[in-house]
Amino acid sequence: MAASPAVVAAAEAAVAAVQGVAEVPTWALTDEQVTESLVLLQQARCGVEAIEARLIRVAEEREIPKAEGAASTTAWLASTTRVSKPGAARTVKTARLCDAGPVRAAWSMGLVSGEQVRVIVEAVDKLPDWFGDEERLDAEVELIGYARRFDLDELKRLANRIVEVIDPDGADDVIGEQLAAEEAKAWDATRLNMRRRGDGTTKGDFVIPDAQADTFRAALEGLAAPRRKRFTANRHALGVDDVMALPHQQRLGLAFLELIEHLPADGLPQAGGLAATVAVTVPVDVMRSGFGFGTGSGGTNVSAAQAQRLSCNAHIVALYLDADGQVTCSSSPGRLYSKPQRLALAARDKGCVWAGCDRPPSHCEAHHLIPWSEGGPTTLENGVLLCFFHHHLLHEGTGWQLRRAPDGIVDVIPPKRIDPDQIPRRHARFTQLRPRAA
Numbered sequence: 001m002a003a004s005p006a007v008v009a010a011a012e013a014a015v016a017a018v019q020g021v022a023e024v025p026t027w028a029l030t031d032e033q034v035t036e037s038l039v040l041l042q043q044a045r046c047g048v049e050a051i052e053a054r055l056i057r058v059a060e061e062r063e064i065p066k067a068e069g070a071a072s073t074t075a076w077l078a079s080t081t082r083v084s085k086p087g088a089a090r091t092v093k094t095a096r097l098c099d100a101g102p103v104r105a106a107w108s109m110g111l112v113s114g115e116q117v118r119v120i121v122e123a124v125d126k127l128p129d130w131f132g133d134e135e136r137l138d139a140e141v142e143l144i145g146y147a148r149r150f151d152l153d154e155l156k157r158l159a160n161r162i163v164e165v166i167d168p169d170g171a172d173d174v175i176g177e178q179l180a181a182e183e184a185k186a187w188d189a190t191r192l193n194m195r196r197r198g199d200g201t202t203k204g205d206f207v208i209p210d211a212q213a214d215t216f217r218a219a220l221e222g223l224a225a226p227r228r229k230r231f232t233a234n235r236h237a238l239g240v241d242d243v244m245a246l247p248h249q250q251r252l253g254l255a256f257l258e259l260i261e262h263l264p265a266d267g268l269p270q271a272g273g274l275a276a277t278v279a280v281t282v283p284v285d286v287m288r289s290g291f292g293f294g295t296g297s298g299g300t301n302v303s304a305a306q307a308q309r310l311s312c313n314a315h316i317v318a319l320y321l322d323a324d325g326q327v328t329c330s331s332s333p334g335r336l337y338s339k340p341q342r343l344a345l346a347a348r349d350k351g352c353v354w355a356g357c358d359r360p361p362s363h364c365e366a367h368h369l370i371p372w373s374e375g376g377p378t379t380l381e382n383g384v385l386l387c388f389f390h391h392h393l394l395h396e397g398t399g400w401q402l403r404r405a406p407d408g409i410v411d412v413i414p415p416k417r418i419d420p421d422q423i424p425r426r427h428a429r430f431t432q433l434r435p436r437a438a
Contacts (some may be wrong), residue, residue: 007051014048047110053095090114097121102137106144116147116155123159127166128174135166146431151356154428160301172292179293180303183209211302222362223255224248226388281347337366337378345385352387353402353410355425359387367391369402369410384410407432 029037056077059065065076078088094114098104103120106112112120120143124136139162146158164171186209194204208216224232226244232254233243243251282294286304293301337345346361364385370376384402386394394400399415403424411424 043110046113047108049114050107052091053098053114056092056095057099094118102140102144112144112147115152119152119155119159120144120147123162126178127163131166138166150428158428158431175301176291176293176303179301183303186210218362219259220252220255221360223258224251225362337383341380341383342366344380345383348380349385350429351385352390353384353427354386354390355412355427357387357390361385363387365391367394369404
């Protein structure tokens with residue numbers, strides 16, 4: 001099938017439209033127009049990606065790459081469009097994944113991006129063989145809805161548990177089996193490479209299982225936390241402002257050096273009791289039966305066997321859930337939250353609760369929903385984790401509010417100048433999957 005005149009005309013119009021505003025001053029736009037333009041441009045970009053994918057499929061069907069002397073579709077696309085080969089490879093892979101269905105339709109309308117398409121299609125493909133076409137269609141539609149509300153990382157987390165939507169009764173066992181298989185594969189893939197570069201530095205890379213990576217990340221994030229900026233500055237003979245101006249990746253690198261120098265692990269600082277601590281929440285029946293899964297404070301799911309093993313580690317804190325899925329903890333008589341309470345908050349909130357924020361528990365502070373100065377108790381019910389930035393934003397009196405919803409989750413309420421309707425915003429990690437009727 002040849003590209004229709006309409007497709008050619010649309011491509012030419014898109015190029016002309018972009019060139020027509022190339023020199024238009026963007027500083028003249030209002031704040032609302034800047035945001036609106038970015039949203040519309042992303043929708044247009046997604047629609048263009050979908051058309052590009054369809055053209056790639058036509059090119060493969062006609063063997064155009066071979067006719068033009070290219071060894072592969074990827075090499076042909078990279079040469080024709082002057083993009084990198086890795087980028088071309090991703091585009092070709094996505095084009096091959098999605099030929100029909102609601103995902104293809106949503107992509108063509110610019111409602112989802114190529115990256116989101118890959119996440120959705122691969123998640124549905126991973127469903128067990130006994131799930132039928134109707135269940136797979138339900139999963140696709142559900143994930144398309146999530147793709148329009150959440151960013152890519154959040155979509156991946158929701159996609160990994162989409163089985164809960166279509167088979168709520170058997171979800172735990174299916175996810176547990178998937179995790180066990182992934183852990184076995186991750187064990188076989190584990191690698192560490194280091195080599196001297198000849199300039200006084202050593203370069204390395206590694207592949208490790210997610211569960212162990214969470215322990216590693218917890219230690220590094222704790223050492224690089226903003227609250228330790230003065231210590232880090234003194235350690236490296238820098239000013240505090242100089243340390244905070246460093247890229248986060250470099251601060252993590254400095255934290256890695258400190259971690260190495262502090263081995264064994266009992267030399268690590270315990271800022272807020274969370275710096276080098278990983279909490280694994282495990283339903284009691286999972287620990288007893290050996291079936292199902294637990295969840296680490298870094299958001300990584302682990303199989304029952306892995307959870308049982310981690311719970312025996314001195315640097316892992318196992319928090320058991322009651323029948324209602326709640327972690328119990330005694331209240332603190334003072335203003336500051338105790339170490340057990342901080343661990344429970346980390347297990348429950350898994351980081352800053354502000355919608356869209358990715359700061360981990362070690363970068364967060366415990367905030368009283370009802371201020372302690374106004375009689376608010378230092379309890380889990382009155383506490384919530386906020387990162388340094390959002391904690392200060394809340395206290396600056398700019399109109400942002402936090403409110404615990406009837407289901408126990410804390411929602412962020414924007415000021416009317418941001419959203420006249422003040423629609424509550426909720427972090428994606430607290431999004432409840434809507435299962436089909438069992």
